[in-house]
């Protein structure tokens with residue numbers, strides 16, 4: 617297992633930790649200001665959200681690399697299934713893949729969307745997911761990008777996801793068997809899974825992202841009350857050991873949706889705490 621106690625080049629910021637995934641949340645720093653603040657603290661990379669990038673993907677990607685970091689990934693695809701699939705899904709998916717490539721990011725994260733309207737349970741929705749993913753995988757391969765299926769905590773079933781565990785995401789990977797498709801492991805979503813280490817052992821070569829935060833024992837908002845690493849009950853070291861045991865050597869991306877706490881603080885303070893907790897708790 618990698619030793620982060622003395623340095624943190626593997627640490628990446630997901631800008632959702634500063635509220636940048638939601639309109640009106642956070643301090644509203646520009647991508648440039650975020651890049652400078654992360655570089656000054658020795659972060660190794662940044663993951664952005666599409667809403668921050670607009671038409672400036674190439675310039676922002678170049679700016680990250682000029683600061684000595686990498687763009688780790690881009691969040692996220694439109695929903696592929698469920699009640700909120702965009703009318704022009706193929707076009708939106710292509711735009712997201714092209715934005716990822718223009719940023720110079722290797723990975724675009726997929727949140728699948730929920731159970732398809734008119735269906736119940738998961739089986740029919742999984743068929744549709746695979747059908748809609750196949751052309752996106754081809755498009756991603758052409759663009760030199762990989763797609764990471766991120767399973768979400770079951771409480772997000774219905775409208776946001778149809779994949780609840782690492783095992784679920786691997787099953788879709790197995791069905792498509794496409795070199796551009798892998799998974800993202802987010803501790804918020806998978807910490808509770810008693811079979812997680814077994815599933816991760818089967819994920820060798822297919823883990824494309826690792827997302828950090830913590831699960832607060834008294835979570836007050838399922839979406840927007842994630843904890844800082846060390847403040848909750850997830851066994852972060854054990855999960856990372858299993859992720860790295862499956863061969864993952866990439867960035868560890870801190871992704872904390874926290875409307876009532878961390879998003880209200882000065883972003884510089886948040887970044888300082890992230891770096892410290894990363895070295896000591898992860």
Ligand code: ZN
Pocket residue numbers: 766802827871
């Ligand atoms: Zn995540």
